[in-house]
Each structure stands twice: as structure tokens, then as C-alpha cells.
Amino acid sequence: MKIFRYLLPLLVSGFLVSCGSNEVKTDDASSSAAASASASNSRSLDSESSSVGIEDPQGVMLDALDDPDNTLTMRVIYFEYDSAEVEQDSLDAVRSHGQYLSVNTGRLLRLEGHADERGTREYNLALGESRAKTVRDLLILEGAQPEQIEVVSFGEERPAVFGSDEASLQKNRRVEIVY
Amino acid sequence: MVRRLVLSVAFIVCCLVQPAFALLEIEISQGVESALPIAVTATSSDSSAETRLMTQVISADLHRSGLLGVVEQGRYPTGSIDKKQVEYQAWRDKGIEALLVVTTQPISADQYQVEFFLYDLVRNKRSLAHSVNSDSHSLRRVAHKIADVVFESLVGLRGAFSTRIAYITEMGIGKKRQYVLKVADADGHNPLSVFISNKQLMSPVWSSNGSKLAYVSFENERSEIFIQDMASGKREKISSAPGLNSAPAWSPNDQQLALTLSQDGDPNIYILDLKSGNKRQLTSHYGIDTEPTWSADGRSIYFTSNRSGSPQVYKLSISTGKAERISFDGRYNAAAALSPNGELLAMVHNDGKGYRIGVLDLRNDSFQVITNGDLDEAPSFAPNGSMIIFSTRRSGSTILSAVSADGRVQQQFRLQSGKVREPTWSPFR
Numbered sequence: 277m278k279i280f281r282y283l284l285p286l287l288v289s290g291f292l293v294s295c296g297s298n299e300v301k302t303d304d305a306s307s308s309a310a311a312s313a314s315a316s317n318s319r320s321l322d323s324e325s326s327s328v329g330i331e332d333p334q335g336v337m338l339d340a341l342d343d344p345d346n347t348l349t350m351r352v353i354y355f356e357y358d359s360a361e362v363e364q365d366s367l368d369a370v371r372s373h374g375q376y377l378s379v380n381t382g383r384l385l386r387l388e389g390h391a392d393e394r395g396t397r398e399y400n401l402a403l404g405e406s407r408a409k410t411v412r413d414l415l416i417l418e419g420a421q422p423e424q425i426e427v428v429s430f431g432e433e434r435p436a437v438f439g440s441d442e443a444s445l446q447k448n449r450r451v452e453i454v455y
Numbered sequence: 456m457v458r459r460l461v462l463s464v465a466f467i468v469c470c471l472v473q474p475a476f477a478l479l480e481i482e483i484s485q486g487v488e489s490a491l492p493i494a495v496t497a498t499s500s501d502s503s504a505e506t507r508l509m510t511q512v513i514s515a516d517l518h519r520s521g522l523l524g525v526v527e528q529g530r531y532p533t534g535s536i537d538k539k540q541v542e543y544q545a546w547r548d549k550g551i552e553a554l555l556v557v558t559t560q561p562i563s564a565d566q567y568q569v570e571f572f573l574y575d576l577v578r579n580k581r582s583l584a585h586s587v588n589s590d591s592h593s594l595r596r597v598a599h600k601i602a603d604v605v606f607e608s609l610v611g612l613r614g615a616f617s618t619r620i621a622y623i624t625e626m627g628i629g630k631k632r633q634y635v636l637k638v639a640d641a642d643g644h645n646p647l648s649v650f651i652s653n654k655q656l657m658s659p660v661w662s663s664n665g666s667k668l669a670y671v672s673f674e675n676e677r678s679e680i681f682i683q684d685m686a687s688g689k690r691e692k693i694s695s696a697p698g699l700n701s702a703p704a705w706s707p708n709d710q711q712l713a714l715t716l717s718q719d720g721d722p723n724i725y726i727l728d729l730k731s732g733n734k735r736q737l738t739s740h741y742g743i744d745t746e747p748t749w750s751a752d753g754r755s756i757y758f759t760s761n762r763s764g765s766p767q768v769y770k771l772s773i774s775t776g777k778a779e780r781i782s783f784d785g786r787y788n789a790a791a792a793l794s795p796n797g798e799l800l801a802m803v804h805n806d807g808k809g810y811r812i813g814v815l816d817l818r819n820d821s822f823q824v825i826t827n828g829d830l831d832e833a834p835s836f837a838p839n840g841s842m843i844i845f846s847t848r849r850s851g852s853t854i855l856s857a858v859s860a861d862g863r864v865q866q867q868f869r870l871q872s873g874k875v876r877e878p879t880w881s882p883f884r
Contacts, residue, residue: 358765394810396790396803396832397657397877398702399759399766401671401678402715402722402743405699428677429699433655440830440848 340376341455347372352436353411355449358395360406362414370411373453374418381421387411388452389429390436392445401431411451490524491609493517493553494546499535505559505567505594512598513557513605515642516616520606520841521864526551538572546576555605565590571601573608582608595644615837616641619881620844621649621659621668622855626873636670638685641837641880643868649683650690657877662705665882669693669703669712680714682729694727704747704756713737713747713756724758724771737771738778746790751797757781759789768802768815782815784822790833794840795882799860801834801843812845814860825862835879836860844868846876 340346350369353362362370377383389408391400408427416422437444495514497506517523532545538556546554554574559567566588573583583604589597596617603614617640624635634656639646650656652674659670669682678701680694694700698717705712712727716734724737724747737756738744743766746759756771760778766789768782782788785806792801797817804813809829815822830848837844837857842864844857853876855868868875 358761393830395766395787395805396746396759398715398746399743399761399789401657401699401701402717402745405717405722406743427698430655430673431657433657433673 348376351453353407353451353453354446355407355451357392357445357449358403360403360410362410367414370414371418374415374420377415377421377424378419381424383455384424384426386426386428386454388454389427389431390434390448390450390452391432392448393432393435393440394445395432397431397433401429401433404429404431407449407451411453490522491553492524492526492551493555493609494526494531494551495555495557496528496531496536498538498556498558501558503559505591506557508594509557509559509569509598509601512595512642513555513602516599516602516614517606519642519866520610520614521859521866522610523553523606538570541574541576541581543574543576543579546574552577553609555601557601559594562588567591567594569594569597569601571605573605595640599640599642612841613839613883615839615841615880615883618838618883620855620878621661621881622846622875622878623656623659624873624875636668636683638668638881649685649688650681658702659877659879660703660705661879661881662709663707663882664709665884667709668879669705671701671703680712693729698722702745702747704749706749707751707753713749715745715747724756726773737773737776740778748791748793751793751795757791757793757800759791768800781817782822784813788813792834792836792843794836794860795838796840799836799840801836801845801860803832803834812843812858814843814862823862825858825860826856826865828856831856833877833879837880838883842866842880844878844880846878 341348347369353366353370356363377385387408389404389406391403405427408429412425412427415425432448435448436450437447495510495517497510514525518525530549530551532542532549534542534545536556538558541554554576556572558570562568569587569589571583571585572581575582587597599617602616606612606614606616619638619640621636621638624637626633632653634652634654635648636650636656636659637646638649649668652672654673657671659668661668666686667682667684669680671678672681678699679692680700680703681690682693683690693712694714694716696716696718699715699722702715703712704714710729712729714725714727715722716725717723719736721741722743722745723739724744726735726737740760740762742761744758744760747756749756754773756773758769758771759766760769763780765786767780768788768791769778770781771778782802785804787805788802790803800815800817802813802815803810804824805811811824811828811831812826812834813822813824826845826847828847832846834843834845840860842857842859844855846853847856853874855875855878856865858865
């Protein structure tokens with residue numbers, strides 16, 4: 277029940293964003309890459325090969341995860357101070373990971389939640405987990421199975437950047453997507 | 456009293472893994488102006504190194520309290536100093552109100568007889584006289600015990616100089632980074648490494664009887680709770696449920712541990728019965744509930760929750776499960792720590808000026824911010840309630856600092872290198 281209470285606004289906003297980007301950005305490199313990724317992923321479902329990638333005409337295995345132009349290359353999601361809400365500009369990336377998982381059912385990933393140094397260590401440990409769980413719930417919404425996703429929080433214990441200026445703090449408030 | 460001293464001295468914690476080299480240095484940054492002037496000295500005939508060590512340790516302890524002002528030797532009256540013959544008027548004329556005379560005498564190989572005499576120079580009387588036996592390794596500990604009883608005699612509050620602090624250090628960079636759980640004397644000396652890991656450690660907390668530490672370790676790439684016995688060094692993983700396992704807090708009788716788990720969804724407060732292993736969920740609110748700490752009577756739990764939108768401190772009745780918010784000043788209040796008498800609640804507080812230590816007086820709900828750092832964290836009361844130790848950021852590193860509960864006295868502990876954080880003050884022993 278309570279999951280919907282905070283997912284609903286995200287769901288709606290995610291839907292709006294996706295409508296917007298589909299209409300406007302047809303020529304945009306990243307969104308067309310995402311489109312081709314999901315297209316190729318459906319092909320891989322049709323074929324015998326189950327989850328890892330697709331077979332191109334030359335018989336070489338390709339994986340959308342390795343495509344440098346794909347939104348799947350966005351593996352770090354950033355957050356506002358004391359917030360576990362995924363920002364608008366990260367929703368596309370999160371959704372593409374969810375879609376990728378939904379197609380590549382053998383793929384597993386770990387979501388590592390982190391916080392900046394401000395506030396207490398224990399609260400930040402909990403906050404890191406809330407962030408990772410928000411991302412997890414969005415992935416599941418896109419069709420990923422809960423079993424594919426592991427959530428772990430390191431709170432403020434493993435900063436990406438050392439430093440106490442806002443730019444550093446911003447880089448530390450994050451969820452890392454680790455395949 | 457003498458018997459108790461000797462017993463406690465004999466009962467030295469022997470178990471800890473290895474001595475570390477980094478000493479915590481302490482400096483007093485702020486004291487009270489009305490500190491009682493005391494002379495701490497050997498007799499004129501005793502120039503032994505042992506006595507010098509004793510007077511140095513006792514002087515540092517008393518001075519560190521901020522409530523006693525240890526007088527320089529140059530201010531002493533002329534004439535010889537004897538342990539039994541005291542010229543009260545001569546000392547009083549120098550503005551000195553108390554005199555502590557310490558002597559040590561070797562009685563056998565590596566055994567010393569330590570005597571101390573405390574004189575009340577204002578009332579013209581001897582207020583303490585004791586004799587204690589000690590081996591050479593225990594002299595510092597005996598000195599802390601003497602400081603405890605002298606402090607109690609002069610201030611009326613049991614001294615906490617012979618207690619210990621546990622804390623986490625972080626040293627080295629990159630692959631060589633090490634996290635160490637340490638225990639040191641309350642003056643920063645004799646730091647011993649209790650547990651060393653290349654993965655993060657956090658949230659150490661003493662059991663109520665001081666025999667064990669509980670803490671969170673990431674040694675298995677996730678948060679898990681361990682309990683380590685200080686006498687044997689034996690450690691035991693006591694919580695590794697799916698999700699968070701963190702924020703351990705011992706019940707007053709050490710039978711139970713309050714902790715934060717997220718096995719059923721959001722982070723919530725649970726009580727783990729240490730004997731049976733049974734867990735009982737105390738909160739089930741949406742959002743974050745964490746940082747439990749027990750009330751003095753063991754019937755309630757103080758904890759941090761963001762259920763109102765930002766972290767605030769709540770009090771929950773264990774029997775009814777009802778929680779009420781008790782912190783209202785500022786947008787951020789967390790990590791509550793209760794004073795030993797149950798009357799004060801220290802917490803990390805932010806009202807826009809930085810993270811500072813605030814104290815809520817539970818008797819009248821008055822709230823006072825007592826530190827002025829920008830990232831002060833992890834408050835923990837001394838067992839006599841006089842001081843609160845916490846971690847603070849200074850010039851890019853993290854150090855320990857202690858402040859009197861009324862904010863008047865401040866002292867700093869500085870590690871020679873590396874970061875030191877999450878101090879927790881032991882109970883009396």
C-alpha cells in the first residue's frame with residue numbers, strides 16, 4: 277500500500293517525461309539509442325539466447341550495457357539533500373535500466389545507496405537505503421523482477437569524492453547501479 | 456575505599472588486541488573562571504619518577520574537568536612540603552584552596568605503595584588520606600582513581616577519570632585505508648585496538664555494565680551488528696537480517712539490544728532479546744526510524760524519525776507502542792543520547808547554522824545549543840553526566856571534543872594523524 281503513496285507521483289511524472297521525450301527527441305542520440313536497445317532486446321527475447329545480449333548479423337554478442345551512447349551508461353543517480361526522490365532528469369536513465377532488466381531476466385544488479393557527510397551517520401545509512409529502494413521500486417515498475425535487484429546502503433561511509441563543498445556533497449548523494 | 460581502589464586496579468582489561476601508537480592529545484580550549492585552585496605535589500623529599508608521573512596524571516585529570524584550576528609550582532609558598540605537616544595559612548595566602556600531596560615508595564620488586572593526602576586549606580582540615588598498592592603498569596590507573604576521589608571530595612560529583620572511551624579511527628588512503636575500533640583511557644592514553652578492518656566500522660556502544668561493545672561492521676560488504684567481549688576479545692555477529700542492521704543500543708540490564716532493521720521494508724526500530732534471539736518490531740512507520748536509545752528505566756525508547764518531513768527525536772513507550780515527538784527546535788535533531796540520570800537528552804541539532812550538539816532538559820523542555828562547530832556529531836555522556844564527548848570537524852579532519860553539559864568547559868582530543876570519530880564513553884566500572 278504505502279509503496280504506491282510515493283510511487284504514484286513518480287509514476288505520473290515519469291509518464292509525462294517519457295511522453296515528452298518521445299515526441300520531441302526523436303533525433304536525439306541517447307533516446308534513439310534507448311529505442312534501439314529496447315528493440316534489440318525484444319529480438320533477443322524472441323531468440324533462444326535468454327538474457328545477456330543480442331546477436332548481431334556477424335554473430336558477435338553485443339550488450340546494450342556496453343553501448344557508450346545508451347542511457348544505460350548512466351550508472352549513478354544523484355539526489356537532493358535529505359531526499360530519496362529520484363529527480364526528473366534521472367528518470368529516463370532509471371527507466372531504461374528497468375526496461376533492460378525486464379528483458380534481460382538473467383541479469384542481476386546491485387543498487388548501492390549513499391549519502392553525503394551532513395547529518396548523523398546512522399540516519400544517513402537509512403537514507404542511503406531509502407534512496408536505493410526508491411530506485412529499486414522504479415525498476416520494478418518498469419518490469420524488473422525483485423529477485424534481480426540487491427539493495428545495500430553504505431550511508432556516508434563511502435564517499436565518491438572527498439570534500440565538503442556543495443559540488444562534492446552533491447556527488448556523494450547517490451545510488452550506484454552496479455551490474 | 457582503599458579496598459575498592461585496589462580491586463578496580465587489579466581488574467584491568469587485559470584482552471585488547473594490540474597497543475596502538477597514536478595517542479590522543481588533549482587540550483583544554485575553555486574552562487570556567489571560578490575553577491577551584493588546587494596544588495598537586497610530591498613531598499619535598501620525594502623526587503621519584505613514579506611520583507612525578509602520578510602528580511602529572513592527576514593534575515591533568517583535575518585540570519581537564521575545567522572545574523579545578525591546578526596551580527603552577529612557582530606559586531607555592533616557600534618551605535618544605537610534608538605529607539602530614541601543612542602550613543595552612545601559608546598556602547591560603549597564595550590563593551590556593553586545596554592541596555593534594557602524593558608519595559610513592561617501592562615496597563618490593565615492581566610494587567609501590569602510593570599514598571595521597573588531600574587538605575582543605577579553607578577549612579584547615581585534612582579531607583582525604585589513603586594508601587594504595589600498585590605495580591608499575593598500574594600507576595596511571597591508580598592516578599586516575601585518585602583523581603576520581605579527589606574530584607568527588609572537592610566538587611561533590613563522582614569523578615569519571617578512570618573510565619574509558621571507545622571510538623573509531625580511519626587512517627591511510629586508498630587500498631591501505633584502515634578502520635579501527637579503539638578503546639582508550641578517558642585522558643586519551645593507552646589506546647588499544649579492539650577490532651581492525653579494511654571495511655567501514657560505525658556506531659560503537661558500550662554495554663550498560665561496560666563489559667562489551669556492540670558496533671556495526673561492513674566487513675561483509677553490508678551493515679551487520681557485532682558484539683565483542685572486552686575481557687576475552689571474542690566477537691559474535693548478532694544481526695545480519697536482509698537490509699539494514701544498525702544503530703545498536705543496550706537495554707539498561709544488557710538483556711536486550713534495540714536496533715534498526717529494514718527487513719520488513721522501511722528502517723524501523725526493533726528489540727532483539729540477546730538470550731533467545733527473538734526480535735520484536737517496535738515501530739512500523741513509513742520513512743526512516745533509527746538511532747534508538749533507552750530511557751533510564753528501560754520502559755521507553757528515544758529514536759530519530761523523519762515522519763514529520765525532517766529528522767526529529769521521538770519518545771516511544773515500549774508497552775503501548777505510542778510515539779510522541781519531543782524535539783521541536785530546529786529542522787534537524789537526531790542521534791539522541793541520554794544523560795546517566797535520565798534528565799538530559801543530548802542530540803545533533805541543526806537550525807541552519809551547522810550541525811551542533813544541543814541539550815534538551817527533559818524536566819522543563821528547555822533546549823540549549825552547547826557547541827559551535829559545523830559538523831558536530833555523535834554525542835555521548837560521561838558516566839557522571841558532567842561532560843559530553845562528540846566528534847567535530849577541524850581543519851579538514853575529524854577530532855574528538857568534550858564539552859560540559861552546560862557548555863562552559865570544552866576540551867579537545869586530537870589524534871596525531873587520521874580521523875577519529877563516534878566516541879562513546881564507558882560506564883563506571
